[in-house]
Amino acid sequence: MNSRGILFALVLVVALVLAGTGLYAMLGSMEEPAVQKAVLVAGATGEGLTPSQVVFNPPLPQDAPEDIREGVMLGYRILMDTQTYAKEYVGNQLNCRNCHFDAGRERNTLSLVGVAAKYPIYREREKYVTDLVTRTQSCFLRSMNGKRLPPEGKHMQAIMAYYHWISRGLPQYARIPWLGLKKLDSSHQADKAAGKRLYGPHCHGCHGPDGLGTVTAPPLWGPGSFNDGAGMSKLKNFAAFTYRFMPKSAPNLTVSQALDISAYILSLPRPRFQADK
Numbered sequence: 001m002n003s004r005g006i007l008f009a010l011v012l013v014v015a016l017v018l019a020g021t022g023l024y025a026m027l028g029s030m031e032e033p034a035v036q037k038a039v040l041v042a043g044a045t046g047e048g049l050t051p052s053q054v055v056f057n058p059p060l061p062q063d064a065p066e067d068i069r070e071g072v073m074l075g076y077r078i079l080m081d082t083q084t085y086a087k088e089y090v091g092n093q094l095n096c097r098n099c100h101f102d103a104g105r106e107r108n109t110l111s112l113v114g115v116a117a118k119y120p121i122y123r124e125r126e127k128y129v130t131d132l133v134t135r136t137q138s139c140f141l142r143s144m145n146g147k148r149l150p151p152e153g154k155h156m157q158a159i160m161a162y163y164h165w166i167s168r169g170l171p172q173y174a175r176i177p178w179l180g181l182k183k184l185d186s187s188h189q190a191d192k193a194a195g196k197r198l199y200g201p202h203c204h205g206c207h208g209p210d211g212l213g214t215v216t217a218p219p220l221w222g223p224g225s226f227n228d229g230a231g232m233s234k235l236k237n238f239a240a241f242t243y244r245f246m247p248k249s250a251p252n253l254t255v256s257q258a259l260d261i262s263a264y265i266l267s268l269p270r271p272r273f274q275a276d277k
């Protein structure tokens with residue numbers, strides 16, 4: 001090869017390298033939108049999630065991987081039978097499952113499937129970011145009229161393991177439609193005298209004539225019930241729960257009836273919330 005030939009070869013090589021780099025840079029910039037899309041999918045609003053990613057399909061507690069199974073099972077048992085498994089932290093006759101049916105594994109209840117993907121959230125009550133430990137303490141202190149669990153203790157750790165296991169596969173901060181209690185849209189003025197008349201035929205059979213509970217169903221007022229600081233002690237929550245889920249397995253009240261019965265029940269005595277137990 002003469003010197004012109006060598007020069008030509010050199011120019012060719014440089015040109016090829018330059019073209020290659022350009023192509024690489026182009027490909028790189030083409031990838032960028034894809035990266036942005038991934039960020040959007042995991043974004044705080046759940047925007048961009050396809051419904052197929054938010055599926056109600058909680059795994060069974062006993063199917064948890066072996067190294068966390070003991071914790072997951074303890075968490076499940078605490079929620080099902082709080083009176084036995086976390087007795088020292090409970091101050092009434094309720095179990096978590098009385099409001100979060102099947103330890104929150106049901107869809108038609110105050111479901112807990114996906115809570116691990118929902119938190120931390122901002123809560124008006126704390127006026128700050130709240131995690132699942134704090135949220136759970138709130139149900140112990142108010143719904144269970146009980147005491148705070150040591151956050152690093154076995155009970156709380158087990159409950160967290162359980163929440164995470166039943167939330168498996170749900171994307172963090174996705175919009176999970178079955179979480180939260182859907183409030184009632186009604187302008188009906190709740191009438192507790194009418195509610196008192198409705199209590200007999202609709203609730204008495206399971207919750208007892210005096211609302212103190214039976215072997216079939218837990219108390220609705222009196223010393224064994226939730227305290228007056230509980231979410232359930234607010235008419236909008238109690239009425240929504242009653243309308244949507246009561247009588248258990250066969251809800252059949254009108255919105256107005258649910259509001260009347262709820263106003264009656266919430267006018268009766270219950271434990272007082274005491275901060276910092």
Ligand code: HEC
Binds near residue numbers: 205220246261
């Ligand atoms: C067929 C029986 C049955 C009837 C009738 C019934 N409930 Fe219940 N209710 C239950 C059971 C059982 C639970 C606990 C669910 C569980 O642990 O799985 C419950 C739980 C509740 C709870 C949450 C736990 C608590 O005690 O605070 C409320 C509130 C409630 N019922 C309100 C009502 C109201 C109001 C009526 C009347 C409109 C009513 N229920 C009628 C069976 C019934």
Ligand code: HEC
Binds near residue numbers: 082097099100118139
């Ligand atoms: C008397 C009924 C009742 C009992 C008993 C109860 N809770 Fe709750 N729980 C509620 C209500 C009402 C809410 C609020 C639902 C809403 O804001 O939409 C709630 C919310 C929660 C949340 C947050 C759910 C979410 O979607 O943000 C967790 C976690 C929770 N409870 C755990 C527990 C645990 C654990 C126990 C037992 C130690 C328990 N609860 C007992 C009524 C109850």
